[in-house]
Structure formats: structure tokens, C-alpha cells
Amino acid sequence: xxxxxxxxxxxxxxxxxxxxxxxxxxxxxxxxxxxxxxxxxxxxxxxxxxxxxxxxxxxxxxxxxxxxxxxxxxxxxxxxxxxxxxxxxxxxxxxxxxxxxxxxxxxxxxxxxxxxxxx
Numbered sequence: 001x002x003x004x005x006x007x008x009x010x011x012x013x014x015x016x017x018x019x020x021x022x023x024x025x026x027x028x029x030x031x032x033x034x035x036x037x038x039x040x041x042x043x044x045x046x047x048x049x050x051x052x053x054x055x056x057x058x059x060x061x062x063x064x065x066x067x068x069x070x071x072x073x074x075x076x077x078x079x080x081x082x083x084x085x086x087x088x089x090x091x092x093x094x095x096x097x098x099x100x101x102x103x104x105x106x107x108x109x110x111x112x113x114x115x116x117x118x119x
Contacts, residue, residue, distance in 0.1 A: 067082055088106060089103070092106070
């Protein structure tokens with residue numbers, strides 16, 4: 001065996017060690033919360049208040065990069081079907097506060113623009 005990696009999958013030992021250690025740390029962090037909330041009867045208000053912002057923040061972090069793509073021109077960026085569907089879904093979410101209506105309106109708009117308007 002000439003050169004190459006000592007691991008069969010590829011990558012250096014340090015990379016795989018970092019992946020394993022980060023996985024163990026993440027698992028331990030999550031397990032600590034499960035253990036903590038299993039031992040107390042009521043979550044304190046000063047902890048409960050910020051936790052209500054976690055789902056919208058995670059959703060925004062997952063969705064926002066797909067909505068905002070850099071195209072060769074500003075006009076191409078503004079007429080991107082994903083951005084248009086995201087704006088429509090955001091408006092529906094703001095007006096109705098209904099998750100299913102938001103998802104449905106965003107998907108219908110995306111499909112309409114992708115398969116009918118820009119086809």
C-alpha cells in the first residue's frame with residue numbers, strides 16, 4: 001500500500017476522532033437535558049421563555065439558505081421560484097398563523113412557478 005489513508009473509508013485519523021468526539025459530546029448534551037427535565041416537575045419560567053424561540057430559529061436556519069440564492073443578476077435572483085414561494089408562505093404565515101396553510105401555500109406557489117410559469 002503506497003501513500004493514502006490508513007483508514008479504509010478515507011480521511012485522516014484526526015478527522016474521524018473529531019467526528020466521534022463531537023458526536024459523543026452532542027449525545028451527552030442532549031441526554032443531560034432529558035435527564036434534567038425528567039427529574040424536575042416544572043420547567044422554570046426563565047428557561048421556558050427563551051425555549052419558545054428555538055423552533056422558529058431552527059426552521060429559519062434550515063429554510064433561509066435555500067430561499068436566498070445569488071444569481072448572475074438581481075432580476076434573476078428576485079424571480080427565483082423558491083424566493084417567490086418563500087415570500088408567499090411567509091405572508092400566509094403572518095396573516096393566518098396556520099402551519100398547514102403556510103406549507104400548502106408555499107408548495108403550491110413553488111410548483112406553480114416551477115412547472116407552469118417558468119416551464
